[in-house]
């Protein structure tokens with residue numbers, strides 16, 4: 540295990556491929572084991588790799604399995620970048636990008652993007668043309684769509700906080716016409732947009748459980764007041780896509796949660812200030828992937844979805860895991 544062995548530390552024990560200390564903390568590791576349920580999830584032979592480091596604020600990774608490449612956003616630089624997993628090549632995918640933020644890939648392999656600058660959600664079609672999915676609610680412009688997922692029925696769910704209109708840093712300063720920050724659902728078949736959650740301060744990252752019976756949504760309202768939320772909530776989703784519940788699933792313990800994704804077992808791999816925090820579906824923080832910069836968003840990639848891509852402030856990071864990402868988008 541080389542440098543990963545916890546040399547000189549008392550009560551070192553070996554569990555599977557993992558060396559643990561008495562307090563379940565790995566020494567000199569890219570991982571932090573808080574609960575033994577995390578011990579077999581990282582591949583201890585695989586380090587966290589930095590793939591690129593010239594971003595201002597990396598966000599919104601989206602993996603395209605058909606081409607084995609990753610698209611992500613650098614909102615303040617008004618560009619989207621592309622990492623080719625086959626040869627390691629890095630390039631600009633789109634610039635200007637209307638300050639794109641969160642991205643995802645739908646079931647047809649199309650890029651769906653949140654655009655701060657143009658205050659809309661768009662889809663890049665197979666022929667390269669761009670379709671506007673949503674840009675207003677009841678005639679009022681959206682704030683600045685932040686993160687997006689696509690359900691298996693084709694509906695597009697996104698959050699709409701004000702970060703992209705609060706300043707010119709990652710969008711264009713402007714007023715909130717809606718005067719609230721909602722979570723929306725769009726049914727592309729009938730081009731209908733509806734509010735699915737109206738009690739968030741700043742809704743941010745969101746993702747479904749593998750069976751889509753649960754929807755997790757982060758509230759980063761803390762950015763706009765110490766009394767505001769810094770947590771992730773969980774909703775039950777019924778057969779008509781109606782939500783119920785909405786209890787707090789987890790409070791962030793280091794900085795704020797932002798974007799996140801789930802693995803096949805329903806564990807949550809969420810961004811945080813010191814890396815990626817991993818939660819068991821029962822709400823227990825079981826471990827961390829340590830990243831030297833604040834992480835804003837993640838996605839699973841690779842042909843087997845066992846490589847975790849992490850957008851960490853200036854950089855794109857990746858690590859191979861012993862788990863596979865859920866086939867949700």
Ligand code: MG
Nearest residue numbers: 743744797798
């Ligand atoms: Mg976000």
